Structures are given as structure tokens and as C-alpha cells.
Amino acid sequence: MIGKTLGHYEILAPLGEGGMGQVYRARDTTLDRDVAIKVLPEDFASDANRLARFEREAKLLASLNHPNIATIHGFDESDGVRFIAMELVEGDSLAERIMTSGRIEVDEALEIARQIALALEAAHEAGVIHRDLKPANVQMTRRGTVKVLDFGIAKVHEPDGSSDLGESPTAIESTGINVIMGTAPYMSPEQARGKPVDKRADIWSFGCVLYEMLTGTAAFGGETVSDVVAAIIEREPDWSSVPDGAPWRVVDLLRQCLQKNPDRRVHDIADARISIVNAIADSDAGIAPWAGHGEAADPSWQRHIPTPIGVGLGVAMAAVTALVVWTLTYQGRQSPAPSMRLDVNITEGSFRMSSASSVVVSPDGTRLAYVTRGAEDTELHVQSLLQTDDRILATGAIYNPFFSPDGQWVGFTDNGERELRKVPVGGGSPVTIASLGRRGGRCSASWSTDDWIFYTPGLHSALFRVPAAGGDPERLTTLDAARGELTHRFPHALPGSNAVLFTSHTALTGLENGNIEVLDLQTGQRKVLLRGGFDARYVPTGHLVYARQGALHAVPFDLGRLEVQGAGTLIVPSLRTIDAPRRSGPPFSFAQTGALFYLGEESAARQYPVVWVDRQGNATPLWDEPGLYGDPTLSPDGTRLAIRLMRDDNVDVWIYDMERDVPSRLTFAEAMDVVPVWSPDGQFLVFGSDRSGPLNTYRIRADGSGQAEVLIESERNNWPMSWSDDGRFLAYGTPSEADLGADVWVLPVNGDREPHALLNTSAAEQRADLSPNGRWIAYESDESGEVWEVYVRPFPEGPGKWQLSSTGGGQPKWSADGREVFYLSETGVMAVAVDTEGDSFSHGRAEQLFEGTAIGGFLGAPLGDAYLRSYDVAADGQRFVMLPNQSKTRSGNVTLVTNWFDELKRLVPTDP
Secondary structure (H helix, E strand, C coil): CCCCEECCEEEEEEEEEECCEEEEEEEECCCCEEEEEEECCHHHCCCHHHHHHHHHHHHHHHHCCCCCECCEEEEEEECCEEEEEEECCCCEEHHHHHHHHCCCCHHHHHHHHHHHHHHHHHHHHCCEECCCCCHHHEEECCCCCEEECCCCCCEECCCCCCCCCCCCCCCCCEECCEECCCCHHHCCHHHHCCCCCCHHHHHHHHHHHHHHHHHCCCCCCCCCHHHHHHHHHHCCCCHHHCCCCCCHHHHHHHHHHCCCCHHHCCCCHHHHHHHHHHHHHHHHCCCCCCCCCCCCCCCCCCCEEEECCCCHHHHHHHHHHHHHHHHHHHHHHCCCCCCCEEEEEEECCCECCCCCCCEEECCCCCEEEEEEECCCCEEEEEEECCCCCEEEEEEECEEEEEECCCCCEEEEEECCCCEEEEEECCCCCCEEEEECCCCCCCCEEEECCCCEEEEECCCCCCCEEEECCCCCCEECCCCCHHHCCCEEEEEEECCCCCEEEEEEECCCCCHHHCEEEEEECCCCCEEEEEECCEEEEEECCCEEEEEECCEEEEEEEECCCCEECCCCEEEECCECCCCCCCCCCCCEEECCCCCEEEEECCCCCCCEEEEEEECCCCEEEEEEEEEEEEEEEECCCCCEEEEEEEECCEEEEEEEECCCCEEEECCCCCCEEEEEEECCCCCEEEEEECCCCCCEEEEEECCCCCCCEEEECCCCCCEEEEECCCCCEEEEEEECCCCCCEEEEEEECCCCCCCEEEECCCCCEEEEEECCCCCEEEEEECCCCCCCEEEEEECCCCCCCEECCCCCCEEEEECCCCCEEEEECCCEEEEEEEECCCCCCEECCCEEEEECCECCCCCCCCHHHCCCCCEEECCCCCEEEECECCCCCCEEEEEEECCHHHHHHHHCCCCC
């Protein structure tokens, strides 16, 4: 096969061989990427069962879209050869690792097991049972990501548990009408007996793999296959081989996974994963491996409890549970009960505090829904406050959970799938409510008592509603172009379901200056209730509670007339601020029972230095003073660095003189000044600023003399991207008129300064960079509909367009000599050799220079982040200015206030 071509795949080298086919490394000549090709042997082509199973593997893999499962690219036939094209997973298999190094240290083994469990969980949720999980089918990438491979003998679970017939690639013997499927040392007893199997067979195999990682030997061995089967059916593993340092939770989990009776075995792989996560948390907290529980809590009712990374949530939830139980008991005996506070100081590790509704309390006050960070995805949890039950409901790119009025469902945004979803609090498969569109995501939503969900699909969006059961969305508002409105956000339905609160704004940031409005659903009329505030919510005490200037305020509200009464009053002086240029709401939530839950101001900011990184990934200090930096850009002579810096809640452009080691502030407006771009002679900088409302483009002298002048003024946001080397043109970005995307425009810097659209399509085009010779422009676009990719086209016009990236990319930058284009991938910095001489353009294959991304280096940024940049390239093309995306720590107080309604009525009387 070596050197042959199957379709547009060129076979390069063998990778392995199994009963279901040979696997090769191949080159996708269309997308310029390496893939894995699994080819069905010729002698199998006449076997209907094997052929059907091979085709089923392709369909199964295609249905399993998960970061811990190898992705399928396609299933095809060429010249009579059937094959599957799959993701090429670089790295060693777990079997090779164990064979080379023996047993794996406990901490690393648990992390590998956690990722394997995530893969199985996704498969089981899709109704797919692997049936051949073993170390050889677990691949580990160089970044530490685990990929589960080879679903070649997987089956779709039938309700009656029936098993399809056919010969397995590792079949060990036939037993009457059934055929034993799997690899002997990892088979469950029911598999070994040829009985029908369900997902508990995978759980047995998972236990075998975990045992082998911890001990370096198989759980069940023997000289022959028959000996192995006998050991599986009749004997126990050698438990004395498990290292003494293994956590008690893991030893207990192993025993439960390897129960020979499937009815006594762990029934769900999610339960195994939770045990592993808890064991990892115990280790992070310094809890002894054999300790089954911690010490008794301090009985004080108001207490600040410092907690370490990883276990902060567990301690917090336990403390909150204690207070809730005590409160409910107290309220049953005495009335009125006093208002009590519990403050828990959490050092942020796995806790996701990046969105408004990271933590929400159910209407009856008995549950919390919150989002945590996992190794690959975020996780949606629901925590009972009356028990120690913590359940993971969903994984993915999850934002902004919210409860149904009866507390039986949790809604959320899946930013990866661009969908609004809901999931039962007791667990189950998430249900899609509505699509958010290609560029929707991180939407804010609330669930009304008459089962409507009010939501905004994305940052640049009007208000919609959709039935909670799903259906066609209904637009409720339209952005007012005359007022320069860019966003309607934070909808909250009022009692009676006749009106809804929301926040309007003429900018995506600086939400303190928004307008709190009410929409009458019967008349369609809008009314401004408060100017200067956002994310208002109605409280049954007759108040609106809303955020303003990093604090919580309340004002009396006439529900019948839809009017506020009097001025707002400060009730919580310090809330956590989510973003530097704030785009999210305040993290607070309350229950109808009168409990308030909020996150206090962080006590340590997330700061980082500015560094040089060479082409091998070695970092050295550039500006080693930690700060909140962004948008680094080098001057043409390479002696100065312009950068965005946030200090004292203000975002300005600074210039760092690298030769003299002197930083100086360039802009001083009370505004957000971002994305500086140097003029070719280094005399000027252009930058985006919201000092006049929308984000507009300004120009200022780089030496600080004179005032900033507006260069591009519009009611719609605009921001600079690239200045041509001849100084004639400035490429800039702006939201498209017709869609939620972004367009690239060009401004002639001299003369009439009449801008014109350069890239104005139904796709989003952003973060463009002009080539040094001024004849080409590189940019990122989501035109593929799947991921953001990097493209090059002629400038200012001409035929042709070339895609440089193949598996996602963004933020392209030309080298100073025009011979390379760099960009960021999901894993690191990429380089593509290009030839721009003459009238043609050509390019080579993208090569990764090094792993690791910069702060803000993510792909597929929502429109609100379309202007942000993460790095720049030195003139020699050998070094990069970057903001290291290293682990950072923030902390803050999580506060629960009981009987908050009584306190609110005391602080803000509704009857003068």
C-alpha cells in the first residue's frame, strides 16, 4: 500500500494492524494534513458480517463527537478498497507506555482514567458500547490528552440486550449461537461466557485498565487464553499489588468495577469518573489516601473558610448545605428567623467564574447549579443543598445555567454546538431547545412560569423567546440603529408573564452605563426604567435588584404600572467583576424562599508578564512586571512595544521602551482603548476606543504629543487591524449589517478617506493582516461553518483565495520579509512558508513551531472579541511577543444570605 493513493489520500507508512484491518499514516492532499487510514483487508471484503461491522465502525465514530474519542473524517471506497479516514493521534499507546515504564504513578494514572471515563460516558450516552477497551486502544498525545480508539467491535445497545453475531478481530472461541467479542484479559465475565452485554462490560474493562496502570500487570493473566478466561470467571485480582499510596476511593472503585456479577458492578461510568475526580481533589487538598472523611466543621454560623484549589467547591458546598439544613430547621421552629451569612473563600482552580451565571440557586433554594473547568471541556454540576449529592449533568463549552420555575430542569448554553439546551436535574441526555446560529453563544436566558424561555443568542443580538419544549423562536425586540444600540441582554420575565426586563446598550462593554428596560409583551412597547445599570431582576418583595459599578442595588418597583419608585439603594457593596472590559452580568442569584447567593470581589487579580518566545518555544522575559495585558504589537524598528494594559478598572494603550526598560502610558481617557497598530514610520498609533460610545478608531502620535483624533467614526463598532507598509491603507473590522458576523473594510488614510468593504460576505472575516509588499491580505474566517481557518487573498482585489490552515487557525501574521505566515492553532504557533513573488501566490504545508498559546489565543472568538490579539512577530521572524497562558489563581468570597427578603425590605422600604 505504501505510495498508493486512495481517493485524495496518499499512503505514507504503516501504523499498525489488527483483526479489523491495517492502519496507515496518509496524507490528505486536499487539506494538506496527515490522517490515519484504516483499510479493510481484501479477504474480508467477501465476508458480509465483517464488512457490515467495518461500515458500522465508521458510522459509530461519526456519531461520537468528543475530545477524548478519535475523530472520523470520512468513509470511502477507492478501486475496490474500503477504508476509513480518521484523526491521526500522535503519541504512544497506553500499552506501549506500560510495557516501557511499568506501572504509572497514581496521580497520572487517575488523570488518564478520568479522560477514558469521559470518552466512555459520551459513547454510552449515545447508546454505544465499546466492547474492546484495552491499553492498546488508548492513545496519549504529547499534550497529555487521552484518545480512545478502535470502536471496530462496538455495538449500538439494543433494548433487549441482544448481541449481533459475527467474528471479532480478537474473538477467542465460539459458544453455540453466540460469539465472544473482545480481547481476553479485558473481557467481562459475561463477555467471556458469550452472553449479551451492556455498558457494564465496558466498566469491567475500565477497571482492568485502571488496575494495570496502577500495578503494571494485567488484572487477569495466564499462559493460554483458556487460563485467562478461567481467571476472569473464577478468581480475584491480586489486590496486594495495588500500591499503598492508591487513594481509598480508587481501591474501592476498582473492587466495584471488577465485580463478576454485573448487577453488583458500577452501573454508570459517570459514577466511576466522579470517584476519580474526588480522589484527585483529595490529593490536591493533602487529604491522606486512606482518609474516608475530613474533620468536623467549626460550628460557627458566620465564618470565612479558606479553601485550596480543587476542593474549594466541595468544602463550600458542604458548608452551604449545613447552613441550609440549619435554616430550614430553624424556620420550622421560629418566625421570623434572623438573616444569616456564610462566607466561603474559594481559591479558583476548577471553578469557572467567567460568566454571569456561573452559579445559580434553584427557585426552592435546595440546589445549586454551577460550571467547573475540566481538562478538555467545562462541566455542568447540580449540587443538592440538603444532601451531599453532586451530579454532573453535561459537558462541553457550557455557559450560563438557569433553572426552570419548578426546579426540575437546568437550562444552559452549549457554546460549542451553538445551542440553547436543557437537562433534568436528576440526570439524562440534554435536550436542544433552540439553535443560536453560527455565531451565537454565551447567551443569557431565563425561564418564565408559563414555560417560555427568553434569551439573546449572542452579544450582538436582540431579544427572543422560544417555548421551553422547543419550537420556532420569536423575535421580541429590534436593535435601535438610530440610538446606536448593539445589544439587548439579560432577559428576566416578570410575574404574570406579561412583561420582561432586559438591558440595552450602545456598546458591548462598560455595562454599568446600560439602560434597564421593560418590554410589555401585550403591546410590544419598551420603557426605560433605569439609566446606568444592568441585569435587573424582580424580587417578590416588590423590588428590582440590579448591578451597577461593581455593586448590587435595589429600587422599589410597581409591578402593575411597570414603573420604579424612587432612586436605587446600595445593598451589596462589592461583587466580583467578570471581565476587564466587562461584558457579563453580576454573579448573583436568589431563591423564592428568600436566600441570596453571590460571589464577592476577587482578592487577587489574574496577572501575567510579557515574554519573548523563540521558534523552539523557549520563553525569556521581555516586560517581566505582571499585569493585565493584551494586544501586543512591536514598532517597525523593533525598539518599542505598544500594548493594552488595564489598571484601576481603566483600559489604556501603553508603550514599553525595550532599550531603556521604561513603560509609559499613551492614552488617558476614561474609556476602553484597545488594539494599537503602528504606522509604517513608527510616528503614529491607531487604536480602538469606546470613549464616544461605540468602539471607534482613533489616531495619536506615538511620542504622546497632541490629542487623539478620530479616524473612523460610526454608530457601529470598528477597530483597526493592519496598516499597509506604504502607509496608504488601513484595514479595519466592523460588524456586518446583515448578520452577526464581522467584515473587513479598508480606509484610504490620505485623500478623501472614503472607506470601502473588502471582505463582506455571509461568513465572518476578522483579524486581517496586510503583507509587507501590500499585495496580499491574510485573515481568519468561519466560512467553512465548522471551525475558524486562515486564508490569503489578493489585495485590494484579484482572483484566487488560499486556505493556509487545515484543522483550525486564527490571528495570522506575516513575517517582515513576506516569506512566512504565522497563526495560532488550538495547540500552539504555526508557520507556513509562502511565495509572493511575481503575480502568483503559493504556499507550503503548515508546521507547528511549538506548543502553547497566549492569553486570549482561543479560536472562533465571538464577535465581541473579534478585535483582540494575542501575539506579534519580531522583524527577524525568530521570536514572538506573547502573554503566557499559564495557570493563574484568583480568589473570592462565595456568600449565602438566608432570609434575605426581610433584610431587603428593611434596607429599601417599599412604602415611604
